[in-house]
Amino acid sequence: MDTDDDFMSNVSSEDDILPDDSENDMSGDEDFGFDDEPDAHIDSQKDDGYKKKAAYDISFKVYQPSDVQKQQDELINEVNMILDISKEEAAILLRHFRWNKERLIEDYMDKPSQVLDAAGLATTSAGPPRMQVVPGFVCDICCEDEPGLQTFALKCGHRYCVDCYRHYLSQKIRGEGEAARIQCPSEGCNVIIDARSLDILVTPELTARYHELLHRTYVEDKETLKWCPAPDCENAIECAVKKKDLDKVVPTVSCLCGHRFCFGCILNDHQPAPCELVKKWLKKCADDSETANWISANTKECPKCNSTIEKNGGCNHMTCRKCKHEFCWMCMGLWSEHGTSWYNCNRFEEKSGTEARDAQAKSRVSLERYLHYYNRYANHEQSARLDKDIYHKTEKKMVQLQKESGMSWIEVQYLNSASQALQTCRQTLMWTYAFAFYLARNNLTEIFEDNQKDLEMAVEALSEMFEKPIAELADSKLKVEIMDKTSYCNKRRVILLDDTAQNLAEGRWTFNTELLGSGANGGPSTRR
Template sequence: MSADSEDEFMSGMSSEGGFEDGNESDSVSFGEEFEDDEPALDFGLHDKDITSAPKKPYEVDFDVFGPRDIQKYQDKQIDEVGAILGQPPESTAILLRHARWNKERLIEGYMDHPEDVLEKAGLGLAGAVPAKTMVVDGFVCDICCEDEPGLETYAMKCGHRYCAECYRHYLSQKIREEGEAARIQCPGDGCSRIVDSKTLELLVEDDLKDRYHELLTRTYVDDKDNLKWCPAPNCIYAVECGVKKRDLNRIVPTVRCDCGHYFCFGCTLNDHLPTPCALVKMWLKKCEDDSETANWISANTKECPRCNSTIEKNGGCNHMTCRKCKNEFCWICMGVWSEHGTSWYNCNRYEEKSGSDARDAQAKSRQSLERYLHYYNRYANHEQSAKLDKDIYLKTEKKMTNLQSSSGMSWIEVQFLDTASQALQQCRQTLKWTYAFAYYLARNNLTEIFEDNQKDLEMAVENLSEMFEKPTSELAALKVDMMDKTSYCNKRRIILLSDTAENLKNGSWKFNIDINTA
């Protein structure tokens, strides 16, 4: 985060905003007084720029925060609540974690039943005990049975005393091997007292302290409905988004982490616009269940529709030319390629069969499989093409360097290749999921518009993908054309996603399954 955004983060930490959502679906186990359904509040960590461009229908508000930002906010809450409850910081932290950081409920419950709250949080009513090790005459450790004179020992206020070395080993195992931090209990048999930060700071090494605080931060994010860690490998950022679980059938909350990774805030899978999480879950399960069919469909070779020669697809473009007979055809529908740039283009649309074609169970089953294969074939193809296009993207920098050398362009001037490559991958990702969406879509007038938008984007993507396969020597002359096609692809994607998102929010789409029970 920038310094400015960090200032905004800190300025937004009032008792009325910040991270104080009520976790509406999760109640705190302090007693019935904590069971009310308080709606989750918007974090409000950043003041939105009122001069910024209006959001597109498929976009959602979100913010990205690093571990230091989250730690600062935790410390601020601990100080505020500790001053009200009269508890030391380490005890306040345990209370807040038990209350899932809902400080209003914690304070209310503590004022009504302090003993009950302290007991359930794992603090108990015993008086404060100095956080220090001591030597106790005649002590025998119940864990290692060591009884040598001068043995350092430690006990929390529950009174369960063990040698310091056994305590250290216990804490190390909990933190390093079990990944526990927020709810580490006393090693005493049946004791529910929680190990506080002072105990840990006293007993463990510095590297383990760092791991302990890292785990506490992760626990904090996991306890918040409106905060999630970015699922990208080794990413340290958390994303805040106000979309609730109950809205996931109307909204696809795609967010972008500061690491550059796009993912769905609802299910944390990679970006699957425009398909809602419930349909994504069903589609992936169906593809997994029909794995043998999927394996057959996703084979890398097909036969030329004219001469039956075996052809392997080695690029993202679907425009195929048979080396043997020179026949030009579409890899998807195997139709004549010349028709794909005209009004006859109909590759994306599944033609429903009439009822008379499915008179018996076997025919209906065959028709159902044929329909599934139509959509899965196109879904799998865009997935495969995206991988091939990504290979092209990885080679783009080399192409850009070669283009600089051959054309005399500057590094800035050849960036159009990088922009086009990224647009191509993003559009492929969108197209892939439009076929999963279309599979569950019930046909009506809106479906025709959706398929027309899908077709327009698909044609634009194929045109751009084909240009990427041109020799480097021709790319300089194609710069303007490629920039235009990149812009057109992005526009068609926005149109498709905007129209789909608006109809999803309005409940205008009808599906052939009950999405609310998925």
């Protein structure tokens, strides 16, 4: 009976979640969720529990700084207990093994002294390190030999004066940003300084920096962990996606701070385009290869000396300023072949001009194709930026709405959801154009383009509604329409991403990036 009940409640909650989810998907993830709890965990539980994962979904976890510290402490404690070594040494060993506990323990059991040696831990135990005055001591770094000089040595026994030690450590920590791998100052000695010795030697300020750097190396050492790149965000994200799988998935994660980014390349969410295409696209847009494209499309080259010529008026009888070659702008053939028909070219079939004309045509097609995708990409990028402005205005609008229509705070949240949906959908649309630019035509591209069109239409419609004046927004009919459209936009986005991700995972897309040297794009690349 009990189980039945559970089962029933599961089903009903699933029903509740599904439509609800598509509507709140963005707003919940982005920020301004209605609840303040960290919802990443809840989401992932929900996923594991009873929702089929979408193809573009990737499982990940967000860790706050305290979680990251706790993880390290746990690992250190574990190794400390299993191997019966001090915590400082356990930490150094773990860092040496890049926090791979299993391998560390296995190797250590196998050949302890070699492991200790490689990790920079002295095998001799000369008692805990402390400051000391040694009679007759001369510091090998500063050559100071004053009596009563405070000295310090790690377990390796290389002793230097405390001043030099401090200077050395601060140079390493502050100057080089090093922490996990600071060795003994002695030439050829690889003993690593441990946290306790450091605490004895340096100022609290430097110690804090040291621990911060250590903290950072933990995340940087682990392949499955990455810092959230948002400014001032201190969280780390864990995701198991491997580098070699990046042509199959676009691992998009969202931090508790609201920032959505690609775990593979740390750039902002660029679904559905895979990282490599994104890199190529951004490079293409940034470098001036397109200037060259413009040149090919708008100029011609002298058939004899290859000087680039832009025709800015006048008749078709061209005389190259450089080499004095005379040719016809229309057919690119020799002018002399024109005989006496001076002012028009009726020799289109002339062989001497065919090649030049072909190259010209190809280059135009390639440029137009690029511009087609680039303009749409840039348009969504700009609109997304404008939407951000609107988002700030929305907050004011919502306050106004509350005052004018007597609606409660919760009742005006639909504007917030709409704004969030616009942002995310435009971001996706933007990258669909970069993706499409590299897509080679097959029967899947049509479905992709249909999905793209549907999403675009929905987004533009929502965008239009969203900009209506306050008085109209308060109308409950429009409110319902906006809510419907928001939900529809999110749904279309999910459909598009799901479809693209599935085909990507199964390797069904073909891209034209390797084919750039041939086919329709051959013109500019072969000529450059």
